[in-house]
Amino acid sequence: MINQKSVQLGSVRSVIRELFEYGKKRKAQIGEENVFDFSLGNPSVPPPAEVGQALVDILSGSDPVAVHGYTSAQGDASVRAAVADYINSRFFSGVGADNIYMTCGAAASLTITLNALLNPGDEVITVAPYFPEYKVFCEHAGGRLVAVRGEEGTFLPDVAAIGRAITPNTKAVLLNSPNNPSGVVYPAGRIAELCALLRACGEQGQTIYLIADEPYRELVFGDAEVPYIMNYYDNSIVCYSFSKSLSLPGERIGYIAVNPAMPDSGTVYAAVCGAGRALGYVCAPALFQLLVPRVLGLTSDISVYRRNRDRLAAALEEYGFKVVRPDGAFYLFVQSPEPDADAFAERAKQFELLIVPSGSFGVDGYARISYCVSPDMIERSLPAFGALARSYGLTGAKG
């Protein structure tokens, strides 16, 4: 008998993946242009031109044995120093190369951090809605994910409810802002309130680590600011990825930053190194490590996402849908006009709209629309959203 948990994880497709595969089949049936696929969080704008240029420069200008060789397990020292300098110049001070561990993207950042921190039976609190793989990652690390529903309407962390969910087994709180799937950015005041709660736990002898999962940090619109967690709480770890900011999701490059102000910062960093080793992460991909210092601070043209958000959110509200107005990421959370979000997403399919029901994100009654798509597809999809609204008899429906 082989490992049944692995079999199950590999056999049962995620709802998102299921929908994506349905979309591929449907496109083959009725034509690509007639299916409005909002299922996946795959960046739709190219990386900044500097990325391609830097990669070619590195490949043509350097000794290939050095470029493609092993780096140290925590990442090339000069790359880590560059990341630390960038963090210090933008967000926080005191971060050094030895607080940075380069990873194969956000998922690796999370699995390594969780395997560094958790003992069997430990609990990790997160705010629902949340990225479904959090549960998988926590459980593989021997822990249990405890989801605390965000505040009704805003989906901001409900600090009082988080306080009630803390038990002697709580080892960490895992935040994701800008949030997948809601697009909500957690404001500074709310973060400060949460950190006060965690500090109070610390004073009573229970250290709770705060993990910030930040692949969408740069994808914010208007005045929204994403607070840097290290400024609010010493026992904090930032899990970062360049997947979304640079449109490089397939290349698997990111980092873990351990707050240097953490009392046992060195031990936690060692545990990060140890967990990376046990999981088989020998080093992050070398070429893309070398790319990082050349493109720190650059982003893809995210104005496309903002325009998509504005167009889509305004249209949906006009049709009578209730929408969580997103400040960041490239997701829009729309309230289901009927209690059963699965039925809502299923009905949307009849209008060739592929949207993800919220159950797998840990809340009922919503659907996620990934608007990292072409502006043209958004335009073409609007009549379908209008017809969907009319089918529910929503007020203000047009189209």
Add this chain to the structure above:
Amino acid sequence: MINQKSVQLGSVRSVIRELFEYGKKRKAQIGEENVFDFSLGNPSVPPPAEVGQALVDILSGSDPVAVHGYTSAQGDASVRAAVADYINSRFFSGVGADNIYMTCGAAASLTITLNALLNPGDEVITVAPYFPEYKVFCEHAGGRLVAVRGEEGTFLPDVAAIGRAITPNTKAVLLNSPNNPSGVVYPAGRIAELCALLRACGEQGQTIYLIADEPYRELVFGDAEVPYIMNYYDNSIVCYSFSKSLSLPGERIGYIAVNPAMPDSGTVYAAVCGAGRALGYVCAPALFQLLVPRVLGLTSDISVYRRNRDRLAAALEEYGFKVVRPDGAFYLFVQSPEPDADAFAERAKQFELLIVPSGSFGVDGYARISYCVSPDMIERSLPAFGALARSYGLTGAKG
């Protein structure tokens, strides 16, 4: 209290890494050219020219959103088909794209395979000497590594001893040929004998999987052939990496091939997908996946390694050392002239020779010499090896 196993794995450097760090310090003290560092298995010859050319072609000739986007978790379908075709044309028939899972290199291939197969308490038998991380990988997957010493002098698998080591908890046998650290290639006859043993277990109701860890498959010299395990045993899985054959160790690209003749091949493949997901491997690096179909079958100029082996092995034997004559990889296993290999490696340091004592490979009394270095360094190191031999009063010592 955070995870102490992770802290320990991240705090205690491997013997190899310790030696490498010592070497860096020593080179700073007495000059790079005066330290003979044989500690690491880092390829010393550049990738074939086609690699750099293909990477630049892909970067400049394709849509960057497609190149750098997520692939499916098991790898791009056309890449997997190309790998399957290559295997079918060279080694075995019947492998399809859905038997192939692209990975972030050999370590990922192994951790994913072990997490797919093992339940808590399961045992994995390997042949000593063995790559030290095997123990780390097995333990993280909840299992236990059982090392069975290879035959005296040849270090070939001792099939009778393996038979005696099998218990009801034995889930897999893990073979590494060409072997790190001995360089030995396991011949077809011995593989067949081992597989007959495993088949007999199967007939008695115990399925034991055979895992072939093959990063050194192409690094063989003379007439040596590396048998393809799928031809010998149905319940077999090949863990491959392009790190050594293409000199791309830092880029983390390899694959898992599940034998299509395995009775529960589909279930094992699903478990591989599930384990990869739980460990945080979203997909193998996309650019290097796309490289694979363009360079399948190519290798770096491995004739350098053969010349290094010939020169070094002949010289060491002339000085009176006993050497396991390696047919492959780029390692040479030399017998310690005193029982304590740690003392031997320590004495070698006095002659500025950095070689790895065999304890961490699971056998006593040897040291590993990694000859993936410049031929020039080999030449310059020979007087030091000669002096080391003389210090032990070895017969035939000269230099």
